[in-house]
Amino acid sequence: xxxxxxxxxxxxxxxxxxxxxxxxxxxxxxxxxxxxxxxxxxxxxxxxxxxxxxxxxxxxxxxxxxxxxxxxxxxxxxxxxxxxxxxxxxxxxxxxxxxxxxxxxxxxxxxxxxxxxxxxxxxxxxxxxxxxxxxxxxxxxxxxxxxxxxxxxxxxxxxxxxxxxxxxxxxxxxxxxxxxx
Numbered sequence: 001x002x003x004x005x006x007x008x009x010x011x012x013x014x015x016x017x018x019x020x021x022x023x024x025x026x027x028x029x030x031x032x033x034x035x036x037x038x039x040x041x042x043x044x045x046x047x048x049x050x051x052x053x054x055x056x057x058x059x060x061x062x063x064x065x066x067x068x069x070x071x072x073x074x075x076x077x078x079x080x081x082x083x084x085x086x087x088x089x090x091x092x093x094x095x096x097x098x099x100x101x102x103x104x105x106x107x108x109x110x111x112x113x114x115x116x117x118x119x120x121x122x123x124x125x126x127x128x129x130x131x132x133x134x135x136x137x138x139x140x141x142x143x144x145x146x147x148x149x150x151x152x153x154x155x156x157x158x159x160x161x162x163x164x165x166x167x168x169x170x171x172x173x174x175x176x177x178x179x180x181x
Contacts, residue, residue, distance in 0.1 A: 009057050011047055012066060016077040023047075031076040031085035032069060064164035079162040082119040089160035089168070096150035098125040098167050100177075101136030104143050115145075115172035122160070122168035125149070146178040 015038075020027050023041040027033050035051060042049040054075065058066045067078055079087065100115055100123070115123045125147060126132045136142025152172070153159060160168040 003053055003056075005053075005057055005060070008047075008049070008053055009061055009065065011042070012054075012057060013077065013080070015042075016066065016075070017080045018082045020083065027076070027083065027085060029086055030088055031081060031083075032074040033076065035068070035073060035075050038075060067163055078164045079122065079124070079166050079168060081121050085121075087121075087160070087162070089162065091158045092161045094125075094149040094153055094159040094161075094167055095127050096148075098127060098147045098149040099129050099132035100125050100145045100147060100172070101132030101134065101142055102145070103136060103140030105140055107143055110145065110177065111174065114174045114177065115147075117170065122170060123172055125167040125169065125172075127165070127167060147172055148176045148178060152176050 015023055015025065016027070016031070016033070020033070023045045025033050025037060025041045035054065039049045039051065039054070054066075058068060058075070065078055065080070066075055068075055081087075102110065117123050124135075126135065129144060132144040133142050136144060149159065149167075149169075152169070157169060157171075162168060
C-alpha cells in the first residue's frame, strides 16, 4: 500500500510548525531539526517515517511546505509556525497587490480588526489570486481580499517572501484591505 503523503505532510506540519514536543524533539532557533533525529522520534511515536518518504513530501508537495538545509541533514517548515522561531528571512519589496484567502464567516471580524496573525508568526498572503481562493476554500465558502501592499510597504510595513512563495507580514490594518475581489 502506498503511503498517504497528505497524512505525512499534516504530521510534519504539526511537529515542525506547532508541537515538536509531541514527539519529543526540539527545533533549533531557526526551526531546523536533524533528519535522523526527526525520523527516530517519529518512529518511537508510531509514525513510520523514512528519508525516502521525507524526500517525496519535500520535493513533490505542490505547496512546498518543507525544506532541507543546504547539506541535506536538517529539515524545517518554510512558514506557518506557531512556535517561536526565526526564519532568517530578509525584508522584500512586495508586488503592488497581494491577496488573502479566507472564509466568508471571518469577513466581519476582518473588517473590524484587519488581518491578524493569531497563533502564527505572520499573516500569510499570496501574489496569485487563484492561490488565495484555494486557501480560503480550506475554511469554508471562500472570499479573497485584495491587500494594498504597495502602500503598506511605502508606509514602512515589512514583508518577507518565504522559500515557497508565501508572502508574510506582521499585520494588515483595515485601511489596506480592499473589498472582496
